[in-house]
Amino acid sequence: MSTAYRVPVGVRVLERDEVLAELDAALADARAGEGRTVLLAGEAGLGKTTVLRTWTDRLDPSVRLLEGACDDLVTSRTLGPFHDAAAGAPALRTALAGDTDAVHDAVLSALGEPTTVLVVEDVHWADEATLDVLAVAARRVARLPAVLVLSYRDDEVDPGSQLQRLLGALPAASTRRPALRPLSVGAVTALAGAAGLRVHAATLGNPFLVTELVAAQSEGLPVSVRDAVLARVADLPRPAQELLDLLAVVPGHADADLLDDLRPGWREDVDHHVSAVLAKLGVGSREEAARHFRDA
Incomplete structure (x- = not known):
């Protein structure tokens, strides 16, 4: 798994218990065979990465954690977050050397292994191929023992964009949208x-x-x-x-x-x-x- 984006020692996480509880509930559903997609949205600096690192750092060792991130590049790195996640999924690494269909299958196969958490950060910077794979995974995760966590800046989702269409088409029954608010x-x-x-x-x-x-x-x-x-x-x-x-x-x-x-x-x-x-x-x-x- 990726080891990037660790929370600095001493950082205090305040007023995030409800969000962490929603992530825990999604994981409990996944253990029961009903996977979930969790959307963590908010402006830059609102603490999305800190919440995710707090949660993933306390996951039980029996949970397989795969992590990746999209980057703010002039030319998006094709399937970038899955190259990151491939560090913990050898079959995905092999698939990335082939065509996109192979990556779709490899991601679904990885999510089918109990219990798996796939975190993809900064999805507002994702390339089209990455969004396609995430759309397929999110539509099928309800039948898998997995949690798919997507973080993004909601103020950078353009109307009519591929990301907006993906977010709007997610199945309501298997999608959780915890509210990440500014500190009081x-x-x-x-x-x-x-x-x-x-x-x-x-x-x-x-x-x-x-x-x-x-x-x-x-x-x-x-x-x-x-x-x-x-x-x-x-x-x-x-x-x-x-x-x-x-x-x-x-x-x-x-x-x-x-x-x-x-x-x-x-x-x-x-x-x-x-x-x-x-x-x-x-x-x-x-x-x-x-x-x-x-x-x-």
């Missing part, structure tokens, strides 16, 4: 102490940002956070990037009137992103969002 103020306070409210307001409970800010303490913005934020900004449409560049040089608070003067039309540039941002805040309007930050 209480959890952030448990990590950050007296600075908990400020850290929560700055990070919206994103576990990666929280832990990095807490670790940095008074050293300023950590390089890891800066790079993570810049990477997310790079994915925004050009008008939104230009607006952020403008805001970055405005000291303190930027009034809407000032933006109207400096960049007419800025509201139209960002309005189509607002609903997604409010959804991450768990609020339904701009007014509620304002109260969220004021109260924090």
